[in-house]
Amino acid sequence: MRSGMPKPGEFLWGTATAAHQIEGNNVNSDFWVVEHATPTLFREPSGDACDSYHRYNEDAALAAGLGFNAHRFGIEWARIEPEPGRFSAAALDHYARVLESCRRHGLAPMVTLSHWTVPRWFAARGGFEQADSVDLFARFADKVGRRLGGLMTAATTFNEANIGRLARVLFNADGPRFRAASRAMFAAAAEASGSDRFASVLFPDLARSEENQIAAHVAAVQALKAADDLPVGLTLTMQAVEAAEPGADVEAFTDELYGAWLGAAEPCDFVGVQTYTRIRVGAAGRLPPPEGAERTGAGYEFYPQALGDTIRFAAERLRKPIYVTENGIATDDDARRVAYIDAALAELRRAQADGIDVRGYFHWSLLDNFEWTAGYSQKFGLVAVDRASFERTPKPSARHLGRIASSART
Numbered sequence: 001m002r003s004g005m006p007k008p009g010e011f012l013w014g015t016a017t018a019a020h021q022i023e024g025n026n027v028n029s030d031f032w033v034v035e036h037a038t039p040t041l042f043r044e045p046s047g048d049a050c051d052s053y054h055r056y057n058e059d060a061a062l063a064a065g066l067g068f069n070a071h072r073f074g075i076e077w078a079r080i081e082p083e084p085g086r087f088s089a090a091a092l093d094h095y096a097r098v099l100e101s102c103r104r105h106g107l108a109p110m111v112t113l114s115h116w117t118v119p120r121w122f123a124a125r126g127g128f129e130q131a132d133s134v135d136l137f138a139r140f141a142d143k144v145g146r147r148l149g150g151l152m153t154a155a156t157t158f159n160e161a162n163i164g165r166l167a168r169v170l171f172n173a174d175g176p177r178f179r180a181a182s183r184a185m186f187a188a189a190a191e192a193s194g195s196d197r198f199a200s201v202l203f204p205d206l207a208r209s210e211e212n213q214i215a216a217h218v219a220a221v222q223a224l225k226a227a228d229d230l231p232v233g234l235t236l237t238m239q240a241v242e243a244a245e246p247g248a249d250v251e252a253f254t255d256e257l258y259g260a261w262l263g264a265a266e267p268c269d270f271v272g273v274q275t276y277t278r279i280r281v282g283a284a285g286r287l288p289p290p291e292g293a294e295r296t297g298a299g300y301e302f303y304p305q306a307l308g309d310t311i312r313f314a315a316e317r318l319r320k321p322i323y324v325t326e327n328g329i330a331t332d333d334d335a336r337r338v339a340y341i342d343a344a345l346a347e348l349r350r351a352q353a354d355g356i357d358v359r360g361y362f363h364w365s366l367l368d369n370f371e372w373t374a375g376y377s378q379k380f381g382l383v384a385v386d387r388a389s390f391e392r393t394p395k396p397s398a399r400h401l402g403r404i405a406s407s408a409r410t
C-alpha cells in the first residue's frame with residue numbers, strides 16, 4: 001500500500017465507479033423500480049451488483065495495491081434521504097467510512113452526488129420536471145457537504161449532466177419508437193410507485209426537466225461550497241465530433257450535444273471530461289462508424305484518439321482545469337483495453353505538452369459492473385468480478401495502468 005495521500009497538485013490517477021453500478025440492492029432508487037418494471041428497457045436487474053456496499057474496503061485496497069492514488073465513486077441519494085426530508089445518519093456514516101477507507105489507502109476521493117440515480121420518491125413526484133426539485137437537490141447537497149465534505153478531495157454534482165442530449169443524438173431517444181418504449185416503462189414504474197408520473201435522468205423529457213436540472217446543479221455547487229469549501233466540478237459526456245462529409249454542420253451538432261450545460265460549468269472549479277468514442281457527422285446528421293472500423297463491446301467505434309479532441313474542446317470552451325473523469329472500453333479482449341489505454345494516454349500527454357491543464361485521469365472502470373440497460377453483458381472493468389462469490393480478479397490491463405500510474409509519480 002502507498003503511504004499517505006497525494007500531495008496537493010499531484011496528478012490524480014484513478015478509476016471511476018458509480019454507486020448504483022457496484023453497491024448492490026439499491027432498492028430505494030428510481031433505477032431499481034424501472035429495472036423491475038414490466039415492460040422495461042433493462043436487460044436484467046442490478047441485484048447484488050459487485051456488493052461494494054460491503055466490500056468498499058477491499059476495493060480501496062485493490063485500487064491502491066494496483067498503484068492508483070485517487071478514486072472516483074458515487075454516494076447514493078436514495079440511501080441518504082430514503083424519504084423526503086428524512087436523512088439517514090447511518091447512511092451518511094457509511095459513506096464517511098468509505099471516504100476514510102480511501103484516505104487510509106492513499107486514494108484521493110472524488111465524489112459524485114448523483115450518478116443518474118435519484119430516490120424513487122423523487123422520481124415518483126416528477127424528478128427534475130418539478131420546479132422544487134432545485135431546492136430538494138440543494139438540500140441534499142448541503143447535508144452531504146456538511147457531513148462528508150471535509151473527507152473529500154473534490155465533488156461533482158451530476159454525472160454526465162448532458163446524458164439526455166447524448167441519448168437524443170445517438171439513439172434517437174426522442175424518436176417515436178424509443179419514446180413509446182420508455183413511456184411504457186415509466187407508466188409501469190409510476191403504477192408500482194402509486195403515482196401518476198415517474199421521471200428519470202437517463203431518459204428525460206428535456207423540455208420539462210433540463211432548465212430545472214441546471215438550476216439544481218448551480219444550487220448544489222453553492223450549497224457544497226457554503227458547507228465546506230472543497231473543489232466542485234461538473235462532469236459532461238464529451239465525445240469527439242468530426243465532420244465526415246462536406247456540408248456537415250459540426251457546430252449545430254455540438255450545440256445539440258451540450259446545450260446550456262457548457263455555461264453551467266461557470267460556477268465550478270473544474271470540469272470532468274468523459275469520453276469513449278467519436279461521432280461522425282455528415283450532411284444529413286450522424287453517420288455510422290467507417291466501414292470495417294473496429295467496434296467495442298458496447299457497439300461504438302474503437303477510437304481512443306477521441307480523448308485528445310474532447311480535452312482540447314473542454315479547454316477552449318470551458319476554460320477550467322480538467323480531470324478526465326471517465327474513459328474506457330467494453331471488451332472481452334483485455335489486450336484491446338491495454339491498446340485503448342495507451343492510445344488515450346498518448347493524447348492526454350500531448351494535450352498537457354500543449355499547456356492544457358489536465359489534472360487527473362480516472363479510467364472507467366475498476367470493476368466489471370452493472371452497465372445500466374446492458375446489465376452485466378458489457379465488461380468495462382480492469383478487474384473481473386465473479387457474479388456468485390464477488391471475488392475480484394485483476395486483468396493484465398489493471399496491472400498495466402497501475403504501473404503507469406505509479407511510475408508517473410516516482
Ligand code: FCB
Nearest residue numbers: 018159160326364371380
Ligand atoms: C458512461 C456512464 C458510466 C458507464 C459508462 C460505460 O456514460 O457515466 O456510468 O456506464 O458510460
